[in-house]
Amino acid sequence: MKKIVVLFSGTGSNLASIIEKVHKKKMRDDENCLGIEVVAAITNNTAAKGIEIATDKQISTVVLDHKLFDTREAFDTKLVKIIQSYEPDLVVMAGFMRIVTPIFTSQVQAINLHPSLLPKFKGAKAIERSFESDDAFGGVSVHYVSEELDAGTIILQEKFDKKMDGSFDDFAKQIKDIEHEILPRAIKHVLCEATKAKQSQAR
Ligand code: GRF
Numbered sequence: 409m410k411k412i413v414v415l416f417s418g419t420g421s422n423l424a425s426i427i428e429k430v431h432k433k434k435m436r437d438d439e440n441c442l443g444i445e446v447v448a449a450i451t452n453n454t455a456a457k458g459i460e461i462a463t464d465k466q467i468s469t470v471v472l473d474h475k476l477f478d479t480r481e482a483f484d485t486k487l488v489k490i491i492q493s494y495e496p497d498l499v500v501m502a503g504f505m506r507i508v509t510p511i512f513t514s515q516v517q518a519i520n521l522h523p524s525l526l527p528k529f530k531g532a533k534a535i536e537r538s539f540e541s542d543d544a545f546g547g548v549s550v551h552y553v554s555e556e557l558d559a560g561t562i563i564l565q566e567k568f569d570k571k572m573d574g575s576f577d578d579f580a581k582q583i584k585d586i587e588h589e590i591l592p593r594a595i596k597h598v599l600c601e602a603t604k605a606k607q608s609q610a611r
Pocket of ligand 1: 416422521
């Protein structure tokens with residue numbers, strides 16, 4: 409089993425889709441990727457709805473309130489320590505609304521979900537900015553987490569046409585629907601396909 413730790417901050421709908429689509433599901437027959445297990449779900453938000461989603465599924469859940477830390481570095485040091493105690497193969501940021509420091513990026517291999525077609529609309533309020541822009545499309549990206557915010561190597565992206573007279577809620581819903589499909593797919597890609605490619609290169 410490959411082990412993943414999921415980081416989240418809010419409603420946890422992406423955490424739920426990861427649990428539904430990859431947690432303890434049989435992946436394939438080869439020894440590289442027999443399955444993926446969510447070994448922990450960690451949030452920085454004491455009021456995150458996702459806490460219930462994880463505990464309901466008996467997934468180890470950690471609440472690490474960032475407000476109790478004086479600096480981002482102090483928070484990240486503790487976060488990395490907790491993550492490492494689970495020895496994950498990959499960390500997945502699924503709506504984790506924190507900017508991480510080099511303390512995190514230098515020690516943890518993580519992927520992040522972002523609700524725009526990066527490099528467009530990096531940072532906060534991406535859905536709003538993407539909706540209000542003149543672009544005829546919206547998108548969703550999954551990328552590796554690097555020191556620079558929302559700038560790591562892209563793993564998967566999906567683009568969709570903006571409806572001419574569609575509402576913001578419709579646009580946001582379309583993004584959510586894509587997110588729920590693309591993030592589990594990216595996790596499988598990184599843990600199964602990418603590992604396989606690396607191994608065959610080494611032969
Ligand atoms: C997602 O739209 C994600 O792209 C953004 O935060 C949202 C999290 O939603 N960064 P949820 O908590 O998974 O429902």
